[in-house]
Amino acid sequence: MMDDQSRLLSVKNLSTHFFSREGILAAVDGVSFEICRGEALGIAGESGCGKSVTAQSILRIVPSHGKIVDGEILFYQNGGAPVDLVSLDWKGKEIRKIRGKEIAMVFQEPMTGFSMAYTIGNQIMEVIRLHQQVNEAEARRRAIEILQRVGMPKPEQTIDAFPFALSGGMRQRAMIAMALSCNPSLLIADEPTTAVDVTIQAQVLELLKELQQEMGMAMMVITHDLAVISELCDRVMIMYLGKDVESAPASELFSNPKHPYTVGLLKSVPELGEGKSQEISPITGSVPSPYHRPGGCPFHTRCPAFIPNVCDLQAPPQVEVAKDHRVRCHLYVQE
Numbered sequence: 001m002m003d004d005q006s007r008l009l010s011v012k013n014l015s016t017h018f019f020s021r022e023g024i025l026a027a028v029d030g031v032s033f034e035i036c037r038g039e040a041l042g043i044a045g046e047s048g049c050g051k052s053v054t055a056q057s058i059l060r061i062v063p064s065h066g067k068i069v070d071g072e073i074l075f076y077q078n079g080g081a082p083v084d085l086v087s088l089d090w091k092g093k094e095i096r097k098i099r100g101k102e103i104a105m106v107f108q109e110p111m112t113g114f115s116m117a118y119t120i121g122n123q124i125m126e127v128i129r130l131h132q133q134v135n136e137a138e139a140r141r142r143a144i145e146i147l148q149r150v151g152m153p154k155p156e157q158t159i160d161a162f163p164f165a166l167s168g169g170m171r172q173r174a175m176i177a178m179a180l181s182c183n184p185s186l187l188i189a190d191e192p193t194t195a196v197d198v199t200i201q202a203q204v205l206e207l208l209k210e211l212q213q214e215m216g217m218a219m220m221v222i223t224h225d226l227a228v229i230s231e232l233c234d235r236v237m238i239m240y241l242g243k244d245v246e247s248a249p250a251s252e253l254f255s256n257p258k259h260p261y262t263v264g265l266l267k268s269v270p271e272l273g274e275g276k277s278q279e280i281s282p283i284t285g286s287v288p289s290p291y292h293r294p295g296g297c298p299f300h301t302r303c304p305a306f307i308p309n310v311c312d313l314q315a316p317p318q319v320e321v322a323k324d325h326r327v328r329c330h331l332y333v334q335e
């Protein structure tokens, strides 16, 4: 599909489970995808489908009662042989060299990314000095430069502000600045705009798009909002109950969705997709409890195209319906 030069991340059959008294929760259940250098992948799906746990697995920050039980996460650093991030000690030196430097993350709520006790400048400079051999004055100069780049007003002064003194939008910009300060090859943005209001959302998205193009970095954008994906992303993966139910180039997915779940998601965003129906028709029913996952295809309990004795009994294999367009659905399995 792509040559080794352009390949950046290759996730194969990733499964991450949580273990508790209630049982085993398969938060991520056999997911595969790839990201090329400079490419933006969007991951969408309803709440609880495993988007954030996929990101946590890549960075190896899954909480301790969770575990990657299967699969590999190959990260291709500067054209060298890939490292399987799954094989690394989560608190070891190797992953710490990658986390924050090669792969950085912007969270939904910028407060979680910052400590309230230090200025944003201190925190950005700390990241810079952790990964680059520069003195304090140089780190400060670079921090101001990056704050300027993300559109922070008066960066020479704002650098000494504490996070709580900034507005939500400015805090989100500071967070992006911190994530970008080491020039990562991959930026993971998990719901980067849900905590800020609509006008700021548009600005943050515009900023991410500009920076991605300017810096040539790859992005993994996690969101509920398919409009955000159509704005920012080259490829899309749709998840449902821990499964990668459909993935395709963005234009292909929006014009030719195959999985009934994707079709339902697109119908609820009337400005996208073929239907262009004015009627908002959300998918009926709600996501089942992850502890009582339906057998067969996990979506069969809500699926308008449900085939009795097939969809409820057998897990659909992944089928390639067009170039780079893969779907897990019995409707497309050729006998």
Ligand SMILES: Nc1ncnc2c1ncn2[C@@H]1O[C@H](COP(=O)(O)OP(=O)(O)OP(=O)(O)O)[C@@H](O)[C@H]1O
Pocket: 018, 025, 026, 027, 028, 045, 046, 047, 048, 049, 050, 051, 052, 053, 054, 063, 066, 224, 290
């Ligand atoms: N720390 C945790 N401990 C136990 N279960 C968890 C934990 N984090 C996530 N889960 C469970 O794993 C599943 C996937 O969660 P995840 O946070 O990845 O969903 P998501 O797609 O990011 O949802 P949202 O859109 O609401 O952010 C859910 O069933 C969730 O309850």
Ligand SMILES: [Mg+2]
Pocket: 051, 052, 053, 190
């Ligand atoms: Mg999430």
